[in-house]
Amino acid sequence: MKLPFGMRGTSMGLALWSALVTAESAAQPDTTAESIEALTNRLLPVVESHRGLRFLRPVPVEVVSDSVARLHFGARLTKFYPEDELAAESRVYEQLGLLEPGTDLANLLLDVLEEQAGGYYDPDADTFYVLGDVPASLLEVIMVHELTHALDDQHFDVDSTFTALAHDEDRQNAFGAVVEGSGTLVMASYMIEALATGAIGLEALLELEETGFGQTEQFATAPPVVRCGLLAPYVLGEIFLSYGDTTAAAAAAPPAIDTAAIDRAFRDPPAFTEQLLHPEKYWDESSRDLPRALPAVDLGAVFGSGWRKRAEGVLGEVLVALLTGSEGPQLDGLKLTSADAWTNPGAAGWGSDRWELWTDGDRHRTVLVTSWDTEADATEFLSTLHIPDVQVARRGDTVVVVAGSASGDAVNLSQACLELLVPRPDRH
Numbered sequence: 001m002k003l004p005f006g007m008r009g010t011s012m013g014l015a016l017w018s019a020l021v022t023a024e025s026a027a028q029p030d031t032t033a034e035s036i037e038a039l040t041n042r043l044l045p046v047v048e049s050h051r052g053l054r055f056l057r058p059v060p061v062e063v064v065s066d067s068v069a070r071l072h073f074g075a076r077l078t079k080f081y082p083e084d085e086l087a088a089e090s091r092v093y094e095q096l097g098l099l100e101p102g103t104d105l106a107n108l109l110l111d112v113l114e115e116q117a118g119g120y121y122d123p124d125a126d127t128f129y130v131l132g133d134v135p136a137s138l139l140e141v142i143m144v145h146e147l148t149h150a151l152d153d154q155h156f157d158v159d160s161t162f163t164a165l166a167h168d169e170d171r172q173n174a175f176g177a178v179v180e181g182s183g184t185l186v187m188a189s190y191m192i193e194a195l196a197t198g199a200i201g202l203e204a205l206l207e208l209e210e211t212g213f214g215q216t217e218q219f220a221t222a223p224p225v226v227r228c229g230l231l232a233p234y235v236l237g238e239i240f241l242s243y244g245d246t247t248a249a250a251a252a253a254p255p256a257i258d259t260a261a262i263d264r265a266f267r268d269p270p271a272f273t274e275q276l277l278h279p280e281k282y283w284d285e286s287s288r289d290l291p292r293a294l295p296a297v298d299l300g301a302v303f304g305s306g307w308r309k310r311a312e313g314v315l316g317e318v319l320v321a322l323l324t325g326s327e328g329p330q331l332d333g334l335k336l337t338s339a340d341a342w343t344n345p346g347a348a349g350w351g352s353d354r355w356e357l358w359t360d361g362d363r364h365r366t367v368l369v370t371s372w373d374t375e376a377d378a379t380e381f382l383s384t385l386h387i388p389d390v391q392v393a394r395r396g397d398t399v400v401v402v403a404g405s406a407s408g409d410a411v412n413l414s415q416a417c418l419e420l421l422v423p424r425p426d427r428h
Contacts, residue, residue, distance in 0.1 A: 040061045040128075040143065046190065047151055048151070050144075051151055051182070051186050052260075053259070055150075055151055059128055059147060060125075061128045061129075061143070062130075063129070064129045066117070066133070068129075069113075069117050072120065073109075073114070077110070080166070088311035090103060091366070093105075095364065095365075095404040096387055097387045097388065098224070098319070099225060100223070109226065112219050112230060115217070115219065116219060119131060119134065119143070119145070119146050121149040121153070126153075128149075128150055130142060130143065130146075144187050144190045146183070148182055148183040149183050152182055152266065155266075156266040158179055158266075161175055161266075165269075169314045170315070171272055173232075173233070173273050174270040176233045177276050178240070178241065178265045178266060178269055179237070180237045180238075181236070181239075181240055182241065184234050186257065189257055223328075224322050224327055225322060227328045227329055228318050228319060228329060232273070232276070235336045236273075236342065239276070240275070241261060243279035261283075270282050271290060272291055272316060273317060277318065278339075292352040294353075294369055295421055295422075297420045299367060302416045302420065307359065307360045307365070308359060308360070309358055310359045311356070311357045312356045313355055314352075316353070317348075320347045320370065320381075321344050323387055325344055325346060325386055326342070326344050344384075345384070346385070348377065349372050349373040349374060349377025350373075351377075353370040355368045363405040365403070366401075366402070368401040369398070369399075370398070370399045370401070371397060372398075377397070378399050382394050382399055387403060390402060390403040390414075391403075391415075393417070394418075396422065400417045
């Protein structure tokens with residue numbers, strides 16, 4: 001599930017604390033144009049100091065309502081996630097057991113984003129928008145996060161990278177984690193410094209429950225595939241970029257940020273989300289893991305006349321883990337940084353995957369092809385697979401799953417697909 005830059009709200013990261021705190025009241029910020037402009041001018045050099053870059057041009061800031069924010073998220077969703085593409089992916093998720101049949105994925109995403117958003121940076125307008133119901137004590141924190149996005153965008157043209165990676169969903173998601181991880185690291189560094197100096201108080205953590213900010217009802221009840229898509233960029237992005245900090249700065253108080261590591265990740269983004277879960281596969285040259293190419297085979301001959309490929313994409317290790325028993329992340333800050341919250345033994349050893357949606361009128365079939373580091377990894381994936389009514393076949397380190405209309409087919413479609421993808425060694 002891809003949620004490009006400018007489609008997430010800052011408070012998603014802050015909401016990690018909302019499960020741990022309560023509050024009696026929440027003061028409203030001074031959101032007059034003069035106040036916001038003054039606060040922005042004061043925070044710009046702060047963000048520059050923590051991020052290690054200079055702003056190339058001013059960043060306009062405006063205050064908007066929840067409804068306006070929802071319109072923005074909807075527009076970004078349409079731009080990067082066209083209706084036919086979203087419908088196809090929803091169908092695949094339904095057939096793989098990741099969504100309940102009939103789920104309106106677009107509205108579900110917008111409901112959660114509207115609940116969680118505290119502010120967002122719009123790369124199309126080069127403008128940061130803050131929601132008017134954000135508690136006053138959190139306004140600075142949110143602005144630091146979003147101004148970091150603006151700063152990164154000015155130096156690395158973030159939206160262009162998202163567009164260039166549109167053909168590779170997993171790689172696009174991995175780059176999204178670099179973007180959100182940068183904002184979260186700078187935000188965390190600023191908060192630690194501000195708390196230590198008394199610039200902000202603990203009330204900044206205690207006001208998450210008020211004014212609709214930090215509420216988690218929509219998020220907590222959302223399917224795991226949605227929670228993963230929304231939360232992973234913040235948590236896994238911060239962990240991934242922190243792993244790159246091998247300098248003495250990591251032990252500083254308050255902690256400094258290895259800005260060179262962040263810059264490197266922007267210039268040479270991780271190749272897939274597996275590298276977020278296992279950062280050593282990106283940062284350590286001796287352990288660096290590159291994507292494994294899956295054979296490009298036309299499966300139309302297996303399905304017969306009338307069937308056509310409607311869409312294709314990649315799940316990645318985090319979503320594959322949901323197929324093997326993972327329940328997805330919960331808003332528990334004490335557990336989210338553990339790999340167990342995001343993956344499991346059935347998904348470990350992921351090498352690559354590709355799903356294809358095939359249609360014939362009202363009939364739909366999903367083919368999921370997975371490649372694994374070893375045959376043992378492939379066998380464990382197969383033994384832990386939690387998808388009802390599917391056909392599966394394995395040869396060596398490759399596993400094929402066929403779901404949907406295939407379940408009642410007399411022909412073993414998964415085996416037939418496997419024969420095309422991985423011919424037997426004795427066949428020429």
